[in-house]
Amino acid sequence: MMPLDDIGLAAVLLTLKLAGTTTVLLLLVGTPIAWWLARTRSRLKGPVSAVVALPLVLPPTVLGFYLLVAMGPNGLIGQLTQHLGLGTLPFTFAGLVVASVFYSMPFVVQPLHNAFEAIGEAPLEAAATLRAGPLGTFFTVVLPLARPGFITASILGFAHTVGEFGVVLMIGGNIPEQTRVLSVQIYDHVEAMEYAQAHWLAGGMLLFSFLVLLALYNSRLKQGWRG
Amino acid sequence: MSSGSKGIEARLRMKHPGFTLDVSLELPGRGVSALFGPSGSGKTSCLRCIAGLERNAAGLVEINGERWQDSASGRFVAPHHRPIGYVFQDANLFAHLSVKQNLEFGMKRVARAERRVAWDQAIELLGIGHLLDRNPQRLSGGERQRAAIARALLTSPKLLLLDEPLAALDIKRKQEILPYLERLHDELEIPVIYVSHAPDEVARLADYLVLLDEGRVVAQGGLQETLARLDLPTAFGDDAGVVVDSVIAGHDPGYDLTRLVFPGGEVLVARRDEAVGQPLRFRVHARDVSLALEKAEGTSISNLLPARVEQVVAAETPAHVLVRLDAQGTALLARITRRSADQLQVRPGKELWAQIKAVALLG
Numbered sequence: 001m002m003p004l005d006d007i008g009l010a011a012v013l014l015t016l017k018l019a020g021t022t023t024v025l026l027l028l029v030g031t032p033i034a035w036w037l038a039r040t041r042s043r044l045k046g047p048v049s050a051v052v053a054l055p056l057v058l059p060p061t062v063l064g065f066y067l068l069v070a071m072g073p074n075g076l077i078g079q080l081t082q083h084l085g086l087g088t089l090p091f092t093f094a095g096l097v098v099a100s101v102f103y104s105m106p107f108v109v110q111p112l113h114n115a116f117e118a119i120g121e122a123p124l125e126a127a128a129t130l131r132a133g134p135l136g137t138f139f140t141v142v143l144p145l146a147r148p149g150f151i152t153a154s155i156l157g158f159a160h161t162v163g164e165f166g167v168v169l170m171i172g173g174n175i176p177e178q179t180r181v182l183s184v185q186i187y188d189h190v191e192a193m194e195y196a197q198a199h200w201l202a203g204g205m206l207l208f209s210f211l212v213l214l215a216l217y218n219s220r221l222k223q224g225w226r227g
Numbered sequence: 228m229s230s231g232s233k234g235i236e237a238r239l240r241m242k243h244p245g246f247t248l249d250v251s252l253e254l255p256g257r258g259v260s261a262l263f264g265p266s267g268s269g270k271t272s273c274l275r276c277i278a279g280l281e282r283n284a285a286g287l288v289e290i291n292g293e294r295w296q297d298s299a300s301g302r303f304v305a306p307h308h309r310p311i312g313y314v315f316q317d318a319n320l321f322a323h324l325s326v327k328q329n330l331e332f333g334m335k336r337v338a339r340a341e342r343r344v345a346w347d348q349a350i351e352l353l354g355i356g357h358l359l360d361r362n363p364q365r366l367s368g369g370e371r372q373r374a375a376i377a378r379a380l381l382t383s384p385k386l387l388l389l390d391e392p393l394a395a396l397d398i399k400r401k402q403e404i405l406p407y408l409e410r411l412h413d414e415l416e417i418p419v420i421y422v423s424h425a426p427d428e429v430a431r432l433a434d435y436l437v438l439l440d441e442g443r444v445v446a447q448g449g450l451q452e453t454l455a456r457l458d459l460p461t462a463f464g465d466d467a468g469v470v471v472d473s474v475i476a477g478h479d480p481g482y483d484l485t486r487l488v489f490p491g492g493e494v495l496v497a498r499r500d501e502a503v504g505q506p507l508r509f510r511v512h513a514r515d516v517s518l519a520l521e522k523a524e525g526t527s528i529s530n531l532l533p534a535r536v537e538q539v540v541a542a543e544t545p546a547h548v549l550v551r552l553d554a555q556g557t558a559l560l561a562r563i564t565r566r567s568a569d570q571l572q573v574r575p576g577k578e579l580w581a582q583i584k585a586v587a588l589l590g
């Protein structure tokens with residue numbers, strides 16, 4: 001019996017591709033959001049924080065349901081993508097990426113937010129008295145000092161996307177090499193009573209998750225994170 | 228003194244819960260101006276406002292003709308556009324950069340043509356050549372402050388702001404840094420505003436003194452005049468005294484003494500290494516000056532100066548009075564008991580002899 005057949009391998013690769021793409025996008029989108037949250041005194045800080053954190057408490061099916069509606073032909077996102085000539089996103093890889101970005105957002109934004117707050121005012125003021133403008137300060141002082149936060153955010157964002165299931169089912173369905181990720185594949189195996197294959201994949205996931213958490217704790221990062 | 232385009236003018240108003248800053252500073256455009264006062268008096272706030280780190284401050288900041296802030300016209304130059312060097316109380320070096328990279332951080336952001344402080348000059352002045360490859364975390368407190376001062380200098384600032392750079396250090400480290408600060412004063416033409424609550428540092432480094440209390444200016448003026456004023460709340464308390472700038476007039480190798488001359492006369496101190504003609508500042512505490520009606524003979528005190536009484540006020544204890552004396556152009560303070568003052572009939576205009584029991588050499 002092969003530990004990993006072609007179908008399983010395809011699912012693993014698709015999952016890694018989804019998690020990788022999502023993590024990169026989340027770092028790009030999440031960094032400015034986290035920086036804004038760490039610095040702003042706006043009254044919008046509370047509501048924005050709450051929206052970002054929603055996926056922590058919502059059942060994935062609820063999030064998936066609304067995203068499905070929004071990405072559908074009559075939804076806001078759907079209208080936009082159709083207008084841009086991209087068609088609609090549900091049941092495509094791109095749709096899964098968009099959904100994953102929302103789903104894993106808090107796991108990236110919160111460690112970054114904490115890391116930015118931990119830096120404090122002092123290095124920023126020192127940079128300002130040394131002729132560095134806001135943008136220069138961000139890239140030469142804030143980013144390097146927040147490095148542990150970026151590592152935590154990347155690991156958590158990646159790992160959380162790998163473990164996604166409910167949202168994928170709602171948005172992506174079960175299309176091989178398009179939307180059939182690992183967790184869905186395991187579900188399929190169990191449905192078909194193929195427990196041996198399910199074991200290989202599930203055991204792999206278990207090991208992967210354990211190693212991720214072990215790496216996280218071993219790196220003794222003091223960044224607080226919820227999840 | 229400062230007026231018009233030359234000099235430093237800062238009129239600042241700022242309100243925080245429980246603290247209001249309302250000051251008008253007029254500082255000379257060169258030399259070291261000290262902001263002195265107890266903690267919470269607004270010294271650091273003044274410095275931060277001048278640097279532009281306090282966005283909520285209203286007022287006017289003008290440095291040698293350059294206007295950095297003018298709330299009346301809405302002008303506010305961002306801190307990174309102000310040609311200042313700022314040394315924070317805790318050095319505030321970047322933890323992710325080596326000492327060398329810290330020094331380069333500001334310097335490389337200044338156009339080549341505007342660099343007036345050379346790399347080697349700053350390194351040598353602060354004695355940090357051997358520290359360049361280290362991480363800031365692996366420096367002692369004194370080394371960290373020296374690196375921070377060099378980092379600020381290398382931006383070739385038009386104004387150097389020092390926020391209690393010695394406060395976090397023990398006596399030994401202070402002694403280690405003070406000579407560097409003195410060289411800064413002697414060798415560079417950059418005006419310095421120095422925040423401190425240590426009378427010693429102020430007496431040693433400052434040319435101009437601003438006394439602050441509860442966010443207001445109590446007095447400002449030249450160091451010597453201001454220290455000798457008796458109408459001020461005794462900010463220095465038991466440390467009341469004057470500072471005298473003297474010149475080394477000669478050495479007595481036989482007795483290992485050095486003779487210092489100043490406008491009011493001369494004093495003998497323990498042998499110094501400096502050459503004849505070198506300037507030397509010393510401090511005379513009011514508690515170390517006693518008064519006599521006649522030039523005392525047969526006393527171990529050899530430093531006697533003829534002086535005239537200018538003013539007598541109550542000291543911080545009911546048993547004492549503070550006497551301001553004019554020793555032929557040099558102001559002196561004497562702290563004597565009220566009883567002695569009555570017995571000697573010490574009153575303004577009286578001619579007598581000041582006996583200086585001890586002088587503290589600053590340098």
